[in-house]
Amino acid sequence: MNVRPISGASVDARRRKGMAALAGVLLLTVTACGGSGGSGSGTGDGKGEDSGAARAKESRAVVTIAPKDGAESVGTSGALKVTADKGRLTAVEVKDAKGNAIAGKISGDGASWTPSTHLAAATKYTVHAVAEDAEGAKATEEADFTTLTPKDTFLGRFTPEDGSEVGVGMPFSIRFSRGITNPEDVEKAITIKTEPAVEVAGHWFGNDRLDFRPEKYWKEGTKVTVDLNLDGVEGRSGVYGEQDKKVSFTIGRDQVSVVDVKTKKMKVMQDGKVVRTIPVTTGAPGYETWNGQMVMTEKFVQTRMNGDTVGYEGEYDIKDVPHAIRLTDSGTFVHGNYWGGDAFGNRNVSHGCVGLRDVKGAWDKNAPAAWFFNHSMIGDVVVVKNSQDATVAPDNGLNGWNMSWEKWKA
Numbered sequence: 267m268n269v270r271p272i273s274g275a276s277v278d279a280r281r282r283k284g285m286a287a288l289a290g291v292l293l294l295t296v297t298a299c300g301g302s303g304g305s306g307s308g309t310g311d312g313k314g315e316d317s318g319a320a321r322a323k324e325s326r327a328v329v330t331i332a333p334k335d336g337a338e339s340v341g342t343s344g345a346l347k348v349t350a351d352k353g354r355l356t357a358v359e360v361k362d363a364k365g366n367a368i369a370g371k372i373s374g375d376g377a378s379w380t381p382s383t384h385l386a387a388a389t390k391y392t393v394h395a396v397a398e399d400a401e402g403a404k405a406t407e408e409a410d411f412t413t414l415t416p417k418d419t420f421l422g423r424f425t426p427e428d429g430s431e432v433g434v435g436m437p438f439s440i441r442f443s444r445g446i447t448n449p450e451d452v453e454k455a456i457t458i459k460t461e462p463a464v465e466v467a468g469h470w471f472g473n474d475r476l477d478f479r480p481e482k483y484w485k486e487g488t489k490v491t492v493d494l495n496l497d498g499v500e501g502r503s504g505v506y507g508e509q510d511k512k513v514s515f516t517i518g519r520d521q522v523s524v525v526d527v528k529t530k531k532m533k534v535m536q537d538g539k540v541v542r543t544i545p546v547t548t549g550a551p552g553y554e555t556w557n558g559q560m561v562m563t564e565k566f567v568q569t570r571m572n573g574d575t576v577g578y579e580g581e582y583d584i585k586d587v588p589h590a591i592r593l594t595d596s597g598t599f600v601h602g603n604y605w606g607g608d609a610f611g612n613r614n615v616s617h618g619c620v621g622l623r624d625v626k627g628a629w630d631k632n633a634p635a636a637w638f639f640n641h642s643m644i645g646d647v648v649v650v651k652n653s654q655d656a657t658v659a660p661d662n663g664l665n666g667w668n669m670s671w672e673k674w675k676a
Contacts, residue, residue: 325403327353329395335409342387342413342498342506343451348379350397353405355379357396362389384455387498387506388415413498416506420444422496425563425664426644428513434483434520435561436645437664438492438513445473447502452476455499455507461489467675471661481671483647484517486537521646523638525620527555527653530611532620534638544634545611547603549618554655556618559667560593562600562646565639568628571599578617588628589639593620593648594663600648602628602635610634618655620648 328351333340340346346368348358354376360368368391369382376397385391390412397405422440426432438458446452449470458466458478462485468478484490491514496507525532527548534542549555569590573581576597588602602624609615610623624635631640647667660669 325405326399327397327405329407331409337411339414342385353397353399359394418505419508433645435647437479439477488517547609547621556658558657561664564592589635
């Protein structure tokens with residue numbers, strides 16, 4: 267068998283072909299890993315562009331935050347605002363150091379964001395804002411700032427107390443330690459929620475008292491929650507609120523008592539039904555009892571009543587008046603009377619109070635005054651009718667029920 271030797275030239279040719287084939291395989295492999303082949307190098311026509319995955323397009327949108335990053339002693343109202351130019355805001359987040367968010371709203375055109383409420387005083391806030399341009403490219407901006415520390419502050423003393431159970435006539439009343447000259451801002455910072463839901467409106471008496479109530483008496487079992495978001499509210503020039511507190515109370519059973527001055531009797535009603543009729547004595551001629559709806563605000567098993575404190579100098583000073591329940595700031599009470607003899611149900615002999623038979627020392631639990639005292643709670647209503655006196659003023663005690671709903675809301 268003859269074997270032909272392989273020439274050197276033939277071997278070199280075959281090696282060159284093999285290397286060319288290997289190079290082709292490697293080229294295919296690199297091309298497959300590199301996708302379209304346009305990343306990082308030009309295409310065959312020399313007009314290559316960077317891919318979106320490798321480099322995001324720079325947004326044309328410009329976000330501006332006021333106040334500037336690092337600002338201090340910033341006002342709690344009107345200073346914070348976020349705007350976008352050449353784009354639309356898509357997200358704005360403002361939080362304090364504890365992570366509590368400040369509610370706000372982006373304008374319809376996306377050009378601005380403003381907070382829905384005031385800011386707290388002496389608090390550091392962080393702002394994070396995002397905007398997009400017409401092509402969807404995003405721009406982000408952040409800033410920190412700290413609000414002012416007020417030199418002068420005000421407080422609100424409120425009733426009823428947190429966690430209390432009260433009668434159907436109890437409003438939520440808050441009295442301020444300083445006169446308020448920005449009532450809209452203060453009232454806006456107080457929100458009230460109820461279960462079941464009912465409309466509640468506020469009414470100012472002077473510049474230092476604000477009461478809230480529904481149109482009609484509360485329904486039994488209603489749960490009321492008040493949010494006093496007063497921290498940072500400028501109540502008057504340079505004077506800021508310092509309270510941030512929630513107050514909750516519950517409406518107890520429905521009790522309204524009606525005193526008829528002519529018949530000298532009081533009908534105690536629960537859920538609209540008479541549960542007891544009690545003989546009473548009311549104001550004598552010249553000392554008539556107020557007409558109108560009066561809310562119980564204080565209860566004393568025994569208390570001192572001195573005429574000097576209510577304009578009746580020297581007329582009486584009784585150190586142990588039993589079972590006394592306050593109805594007005596001016597001194598009207600429903601109380602026990604152990605010195606009235608047979609006046610109850612027969613004659614009106616008081617200085618304007620409603621008197622019920624009782625004993626000295628308040629020891630007899632069966633006395634009419636003791637029974638009424640023990641079956642009453644703060645917030646219950648006493649209605650007086652057929653008196654020769656005027657109707658009690660709405661701000662004399664917690665007696666705003668003597669104002670129409672229209673005037674109350676106005």
